[in-house]
Amino acid sequence: MKLAARVKQVTPSLTLAIDAKAKAMKRDGIDVCSFSAGEPDFDTPDHIKLAAVDALMAGKTRYGPAAGEPKLREAIAHKLQTDNQLCYSAENIIVTNGGKHSLYNLMMALIEAGDEVIIPAPFWVSYPEMVKLAEGTPVIVQTTAESGYKITPDQLRQAITPKTRLFILNSPSNPTGMVYTPEEVRAIAEVIVEHDILVVSDEIYEKLLYDGAQHLSIGAVSSEVFDRTIISSGFAKAYSMTGWRVGYLAAPLELLKAVSIIQGHSTSNVCTFAQYGAIAALEGSQDCVEQMRLAFADRRQVILNLVNAIPGLTCLTPNGAFYIFINISKLGMSSLEFCDGLLNEQQVALIPGIAFGADDHIRLSYATDMTTIERGVDRLAAYVKSRF
Numbered sequence: 339m340k341l342a343a344r345v346k347q348v349t350p351s352l353t354l355a356i357d358a359k360a361k362a363m364k365r366d367g368i369d370v371c372s373f374s375a376g377e378p379d380f381d382t383p384d385h386i387k388l389a390a391v392d393a394l395m396a397g398k399t400r401y402g403p404a405a406g407e408p409k410l411r412e413a414i415a416h417k418l419q420t421d422n423q424l425c426y427s428a429e430n431i432i433v434t435n436g437g438k439h440s441l442y443n444l445m446m447a448l449i450e451a452g453d454e455v456i457i458p459a460p461f462w463v464s465y466p467e468m469v470k471l472a473e474g475t476p477v478i479v480q481t482t483a484e485s486g487y488k489i490t491p492d493q494l495r496q497a498i499t500p501k502t503r504l505f506i507l508n509s510p511s512n513p514t515g516m517v518y519t520p521e522e523v524r525a526i527a528e529v530i531v532e533h534d535i536l537v538v539s540d541e542i543y544e545k546l547l548y549d550g551a552q553h554l555s556i557g558a559v560s561s562e563v564f565d566r567t568i569i570s571s572g573f574a575k576a577y578s579m580t581g582w583r584v585g586y587l588a589a590p591l592e593l594l595k596a597v598s599i600i601q602g603h604s605t606s607n608v609c610t611f612a613q614y615g616a617i618a619a620l621e622g623s624q625d626c627v628e629q630m631r632l633a634f635a636d637r638r639q640v641i642l643n644l645v646n647a648i649p650g651l652t653c654l655t656p657n658g659a660f661y662i663f664i665n666i667s668k669l670g671m672s673s674l675e676f677c678d679g680l681l682n683e684q685q686v687a688l689i690p691g692i693a694f695g696a697d698d699h700i701r702l703s704y705a706t707d708m709t710t711i712e713r714g715v716d717r718l719a720a721y722v723k724s725r726f
Contacts, residue, residue: 344470344471344473347470347471348467348470348471349467351463351464351467351693352463352674352689352690352692352693353374353375353376353463353689353693356374356677356681356687356688356689356690357372357374357375357687359681359687360372360374360681360687363681363685368685369685370681370685370686370687371685371686371687371710371713371714371717372686372687372706372710372714373686373687373688373702373703373704373706373710373714374687374688374689374703375703375705376512376575376659376660376661376703376705377574377580377703377705378575378578378580378630378660378705379705379706379707380578380630380633381578382577382578382579382582382615383577383578383619383622383626385618385622385623385626386577386579386615386616386618386619386622387615388618389614389615389617389618389622390611390612390614390615390618392614393610393611393613393614393615394611398610398611398614399610399611400610401606401607401610402607402608402610402613403607404598404601404602404606404607405431405432405433405594405598405601405607406431406432406433406586406607406608406613407433407607407610407613407614407617408428409617410433410613410614410616410617410620411428411429411431411432411433412428413616413617413620413621414428414431414433414586414588414620415427415428415430415431415588416620417620418431418555418569418588422541422544422555422557422558422569423555423558424555424557424558424564424567424569424588425564426569426588429591429594430588430589430590430591430594431586431587431588431594432586432587432589432594432597432598432601433584433585433586433607433608433613433616434572434584434585434586434587434601434608435583435584435585435605435608436572436574436583436584436585437540437542437570437571437572437574437585437586438464438585439583439585439605440570440571440572440585440586440587441464441465441468441538441540441570441587442464442468442471443587443597443600443601443604444538444568444570444587444589444593444597445468445469445471445472445474446471446472446597446600447593447596447597447599447600448472448503448504448536448593448596449469449472449473449474449503449504450472450473450474451473451474452474452475452501453472453474453475453501453502453503453504454474454475454476454477454499454501454502454503455469455474455475455476455477455502455503455504455505455506456477456479456494456497456498456502456504456505456506457469457476457477457478457479457506458478458479458481458487458488458489458493458506458508459478459479459480459481459694459695459696460481460487460511460513460514460663460691460694460695460696460699461478461506461508461694461695462508462512462513462540462694463693463694465506465508466478466695474503475501477497477502478695479493479494479497480695481493483654483665486514486516486654487511487514487516487654487663488509488511488516488518488522489526491525491526491528491529494526494529495529495532495533498529498533498535502533502535503535503536504535504536504537504538505530505535505536505537505538506537506538506540507526507537507538507539507540507556508539508540509523509539509541509553509658510543510544510546510547510551510553510656510657510658510659511543511656511658511659512542512543512659512661513661513663513689513691513694513699513701514654514656514661514663515656515657515658515659515660515661515662515663516654516656516657516658517547517551517552517553517656517657517658518554519551519552519554520552520554523554523555523556523559524554524559526556527556527559527560527563530556530563530566531560531562531563531566534566535566536566536567536568537556537563537566537567537568538567538568538569538570539555539556539557539567539568539569539570540570540571541553541555541569541570541571542570542571542572542574542575542585543575543576543658543659543660544571544576545575545576545627545631546575546576546631546634546658546659546660547631547657547658548631548634548635548638548656548657548658549655549657551657551658553658555567555569557569565590568587568588568589568590568593569587569588569589570585570586570587571585571586571588572584572585572586573585573616573619575659575660576627576630577619577626577627578630579615579616579619582609582612582615582616583608583609583612584608584609584612584613584615584616634660634704634705636708637660637704637706637708637711638656638660638662638704640708640711640712641662641702641704641711641715642655642662644711644712644715644719645662645664645702645715645718647719648715648718648719648722648723649722649723649726650666650668650669650722650726651664651665651666651668651722652664652665652668653665660703660704660705661701661702661703661704662701662702662704663691663694663696663699663700663701663702664699664700664701664702665698665699666691666698666699666700667698668726669722669725669726671725672690672692672697673690673691673692673693673696673697673698673699673700674690674692674697676688676690676700677689677690677700679721680717680718680721683721683724684717684718684720684721685717686714686717686718686721688700688701688702688718689701689702689703
């Protein structure tokens with residue numbers, strides 16, 4: 339069978355592949371400590387689940403508007419106005435099948451052959467693949483530990499060409515957990531305006547901040563950069579709603595209408611009753627978010643102490659999300675070789691850094707319980723000791 343050429347350009351998701359392998363091993367009765375998926379281990383808060391149940395019982399099971407339930411679009415716009423100082427109205431919002439879908443739709447609506455999209459590395463695995471599917475060209479800009487794995491304004495300026503269409507900003511970051519400071523965001527915003535390019539800000543982890551870190555949405559810096567800003571986010575991480583598949587995109591109206599057309603011919607509306615759960619998430623108490631954030635903060639400190647005590651491994655302190663990005667360069671192994679060996683010999687699942695554009699690193703998600711963290715890092719230490 340002859341497949342479309344675009345499929346050959348795309349690399350399958352290593353994150354999903356390793357997570358699937360770890361789950362299969364668990365089903366076979368193997369004791370696996372998995373740090374692979376970026377998925378909170380908490381259950382979705384009860385008031386959110388009950389809102390979806392109530393919507394089901396009220397008959398909210400029909401087709402809905404392709405762009406999303408009006409009440410949810412209004413709630414998202416209100417959230418962006420109050421939390422992020424972004425002057426979006428409901429008509430600037432589209433509800434998507436998770437945050438990933440919002441970005442995919444954006445690429446389909448905005449990017450075409452010849453367009454360049456600037457992506458700082460380390461990057462989330464799907465960014466460059468989505469650009470390729472849209473027939474665009476990913477322009478990868480390598481960052482360093484010295485810069486906190488964050489692109490500098492000068493690096494961004496140097497990467498911009500007449501073909502540059504879009505810059506992807508992810509803060510807090512997956513996979514590094516690093517957060518751009520307000521000053522750094524303002525400096526990036528100056529470059530965006532100076533060169534008149536668009537920026538999509540992936541803010542899915544904005545509620546998960548530590549050590550006093552502050553999140554500044556780039557569109558709030560000035561009216562000039564707001565006009566060039568697109569916001570991608572969702573409910574998966576902060577509200578532990580990964581399987582609900584509810585995300586959103588906020589964008590200038592012309593672009594939003596184009597995304598709506600694409601969604602109308604692909605998925606149509608997001609699951610109707612799930613959207614009512616999302617409404618409850620935004621309009622209900624945010625205490626559940628803070629409780630999960632505090633638990634992640636405790637886990638982060640424990641895992642940093644344990645990992646940094648392992649000879650041969652080094653790790654910066656992240657101040658957002660729920661990942662640590664570990665440098666394994668002293669071991670003389672590729673990240674894929676390291677993670678394959680660790681899973682096969684010690685039954686610990688991590689994600690190789692090559693998936694994120696950094697082959698001398700591995701990503702560990704601490705969105706799991708403390709017992710798994712302690713057992714898993716003990717096994718990681720044993721594996722490293724056998725090779726260092």
